[in-house]
Amino acid sequence: MTISARLGRIAVFAALALPLAGVQAQESRVGFVSTERIFREAAPAKAAQAKIEQEFSRREKELQEMAARLKSMSDRLDKDTALLAESDRLKRQRELSDLDKDFQRKQREFREDLNQRRNEELAIVLERTNKVIKQIAENEKYDIVFQEAVYASPRIDITDKVLKALNK
Numbered sequence: 362m363t364i365s366a367r368l369g370r371i372a373v374f375a376a377l378a379l380p381l382a383g384v385q386a387q388e389s390r391v392g393f394v395s396t397e398r399i400f401r402e403a404a405p406a407k408a409a410q411a412k413i414e415q416e417f418s419r420r421e422k423e424l425q426e427m428a429a430r431l432k433s434m435s436d437r438l439d440k441d442t443a444l445l446a447e448s449d450r451l452k453r454q455r456e457l458s459d460l461d462k463d464f465q466r467k468q469r470e471f472r473e474d475l476n477q478r479r480n481e482e483l484a485i486v487l488e489r490t491n492k493v494i495k496q497i498a499e500n501e502k503y504d505i506v507f508q509e510a511v512y513a514s515p516r517i518d519i520t521d522k523v524l525k526a527l528n529k
Contacts, residue, residue, distance in 0.1 A: 392498065392506040393513035395520045399490050400483060403527040409482035416478065420471055427464050434460065493526045494519075 400406045438453050445453070497519060498506050507513065 389504045390502055391517050392503045392519040393510055393517050394490075394494055394506060394508050394523050395513075395518070396487070396490070396508045398520050399523060399527070400486065403486065403490070403524055405489055405527055406483070406486045409486055413475070413478050413482060417471070417475055420474075424464070424468055424471060427460075427467065431457070431460055431464055490523060490527065493523050497522055497526065 434453070434457050438450075438457060441453075442450060494506050494508075497503070503519075506519065
């Protein structure tokens with residue numbers, strides 16, 4: 362290959378590499394937000410948790426009272442078993458079994474209702490959080506912001522900024 366042909370190839374490579382060098386020189390801004398921290402520390406998340414606790418406190422207390430009544434009946438049955446006639450013992454076992462089934466059903470319904478309400482409230486917090494993240498990203502010229510990652514350097518973590526904006 363002649364020298365002029367080599368110089369021609371070098372010129373072509375240089376022309377092709379020039380735009381790539383410009384792209385690499387333009388630095389991308391990446392951010393990270395810890396959703397778990399937002400749910401734990403943000404004022405709207407804390408308010409949602411308090412609201413849910415207030416909504417469900419009466420039902421939780423009823424379940425605790427029902428559990429205590431169930432334990433008391435079970436203890437009494439265990440203590441009185443030797444003294445009871447067969448028909449009385451069977452009647453009390455049936456009552457205990459019915460109360461236990463009712464307790465299990467109410468406990469399951471409570472958990473399902475609680476989880477549904479928690480998910481509804483957290484969705485509201487997450488929607489608000491996403492708006493704040495988008496606003497910060499646009500104002501500070503971030504190219505991308507991740508909310509979940511296996512690892513994120515503290516250098517790109519903008520969770521504190523998001524918390525500050527949410528807690529206003």
